[in-house]
Amino acid sequence: MSVLPKSVENVVNEFSKLPGVGPKSASRMTYHYLRSPNKDATKLGEALIQMDEKTKFCSQCFNVTDSDICDICSSTLRDHTKLCIVEEPLDVVAFEDSGIYNGLYFVLGGVISPADGITASELRFKELEERVNSVINENDTVLEIIVATNPSLEGEATASYIQEIFKTAVKEDKIHISRLAMGLPTGADLEYADRLTLKRAFEGRRDI
Amino acid sequence: MSVLPKSVENVVNEFSKLPGVGPKSASRMTYHYLRSPNKDATKLGEALIQMDEKTKFCSQCFNVTDSDICDICSSTLRDHTKLCIVEEPLDVVAFEDSGIYNGLYFVLGGVISPADGITASELRFKELEERVNSVINENDTVLEIIVATNPSLEGEATASYIQEIFKTAVKEDKIHISRLAMGLPTGADLEYADRLTLKRAFEGRRDI
Numbered sequence: 001m002s003v004l005p006k007s008v009e010n011v012v013n014e015f016s017k018l019p020g021v022g023p024k025s026a027s028r029m030t031y032h033y034l035r036s037p038n039k040d041a042t043k044l045g046e047a048l049i050q051m052d053e054k055t056k057f058c059s060q061c062f063n064v065t066d067s068d069i070c071d072i073c074s075s076t077l078r079d080h081t082k083l084c085i086v087e088e089p090l091d092v093v094a095f096e097d098s099g100i101y102n103g104l105y106f107v108l109g110g111v112i113s114p115a116d117g118i119t120a121s122e123l124r125f126k127e128l129e130e131r132v133n134s135v136i137n138e139n140d141t142v143l144e145i146i147v148a149t150n151p152s153l154e155g156e157a158t159a160s161y162i163q164e165i166f167k168t169a170v171k172e173d174k175i176h177i178s179r180l181a182m183g184l185p186t187g188a189d190l191e192y193a194d195r196l197t198l199k200r201a202f203e204g205r206r207d208i
Numbered sequence: 209m210s211v212l213p214k215s216v217e218n219v220v221n222e223f224s225k226l227p228g229v230g231p232k233s234a235s236r237m238t239y240h241y242l243r244s245p246n247k248d249a250t251k252l253g254e255a256l257i258q259m260d261e262k263t264k265f266c267s268q269c270f271n272v273t274d275s276d277i278c279d280i281c282s283s284t285l286r287d288h289t290k291l292c293i294v295e296e297p298l299d300v301v302a303f304e305d306s307g308i309y310n311g312l313y314f315v316l317g318g319v320i321s322p323a324d325g326i327t328a329s330e331l332r333f334k335e336l337e338e339r340v341n342s343v344i345n346e347n348d349t350v351l352e353i354i355v356a357t358n359p360s361l362e363g364e365a366t367a368s369y370i371q372e373i374f375k376t377a378v379k380e381d382k383i384h385i386s387r388l389a390m391g392l393p394t395g396a397d398l399e400y401a402d403r404l405t406l407k408r409a410f411e412g413r414r415d416i
Binding site: 004006007010011017021025028029031032039042044045048049052089090097 | 219233261271
C-alpha cells in the first residue's frame with residue numbers, strides 16, 4: 001500500500017524527470033506545495049501549461065518567444081549587421097544578461113555530436129543559410145558572424161562546419177566570421193588550468 | 209528589454225519559490241521543458257493542478273489523502289492500538305518506507321516554536337485529543353502513543369506538551385506514551401558526534 005495519494009505521487013514523478021532532481025528532492029518540492037496555503041501548486045501548474053501553449057520558436061532566429069518574430073529580431077535598435085550563432089536559447093539569455101552584444105542571434109538547437117547520434121541534418125543549418133542570406137540582402141555592409149558554440153569538441157566541430165558552409169561568401173567578402181576567444185577565465189588559477197585551456201591561452205596570446 | 213517571453217518568465221518565477229531552488233536552477237528547470245518535445249510541462253502542470261484539487265487532509269489523522277479518511281486509518285489490517293504522532297506528512301512516508309510500524313498515525317502539522325511564532329493553538333492538539341479518545345473507545349486495550357517529533361528543541365518541547373495533555377489518561381492506565389530513542393545514528397563516528405547526541409546516547413545506554 002502506497003502512503004502517498006495518487007495525485008501527489010504523479011507530481012513527485014513529474015518532478016523527478018527534471019535534470020538533477022532525485023526522488024528525495026522531488027518529494028520535498030511536492031510537499032512544499034502541500035504545505036503552502038495559497039494554491040501555489042496551481043499557480044505553477046497554470047504557468048507551465050501556458051508556457052507550453054504560448055511559446056514557439058522565432059521564425060527568424062529560433063529563440064523561444066511568445067510572438068511570431070521575437071523582440072530581438074524585430075527590434076530596429078539592434079545591430080542587424082551582426083549575427084551571433086549559439087547552441088541553445090539559454091545562451092542568448094547569457095549574452096543578453098552580460099549586456100556586451102547588441103546584434104542578432106541564431107539558435108542552432110544543439111551541436112553536431114556523432115556520439116549522441118546528432119548529425120548536421122538535425123540542426124538548423126539550412127535555416128541558418130536562409131537567415132544569413134536574408135540579412136545580407138537586407139544590408140549593404142559585410143555581415144559579421146560570431147560563432148558562439150561552447151568550447152567543447154562538439155562545439156569546435158560545429159564551428160568548423162559553419163565556417164565550411166560560408167566559405168564562398170567569406171571569399172566574396174560578404175561575410176566575416178569570428179569565434180569566441182578561448183583562454184583562461186577570469187579568476188582562474190594557472191596552476192590548475194587544464195592542458196587544452198593553457199594551450200589555447202598560449203596560442204591566443206596578445207601583445208600588451 | 210527582457211529576453212525571456214513572459215510565459216517562460218512566469219514559470220521561472222514559480223520554480224524559484226521552491227525551497228533550495230535559486231534563479232539559475234529555476235531557469236535550467238524551465239529550459240528543460242522548453243527543450244522537451246512531449247509537452248512534459250503540461251503534464252507536470254496538470255499533475256500540480258490535480259493535486260491542489262484532489263488532496264485534502266484525512267479527517268482522522270490529518271495526513272494528505274485523496275479520500276475523506278485515508279487508507280491507513282480505514283485499514284483493518286493496521287494495529288489500531290498504536291498511534292504514532294508525527295510533525296509532517298513526510299514523516300509518515302519515512303515510517304511507511306521503513307516498514308517497521310503497522311499502527312495508526314496522527315499528523316500534528318508542525319511543532320511548538322515560539323521563535324517562529326507557532327504556539328500550541330496553531331497545531332492540532334484538540335484534534336489529537338479527540339482522536340485519542342475515539343481510538344480508546346474503539347478498543348478495550350491500552351493505547352500506545354509513540355511520540356515521533358524530531359529530535360530538536362522544538363520537537364522535545366512538543367513531546368513534553370503531549371505528555372502533559374495525556375497525564376491523567378496515563379495515570380488511569382488508558383494510555384502508554386513513549387518517545388523515539390535518541391543516540392548515535394547507524395554508521396556515525398563517535399569522534400564527530402555532537403555533545404548532546406553523545407549525552408543522549410550515554411543516558412540511553414542499554415545492557416548487552
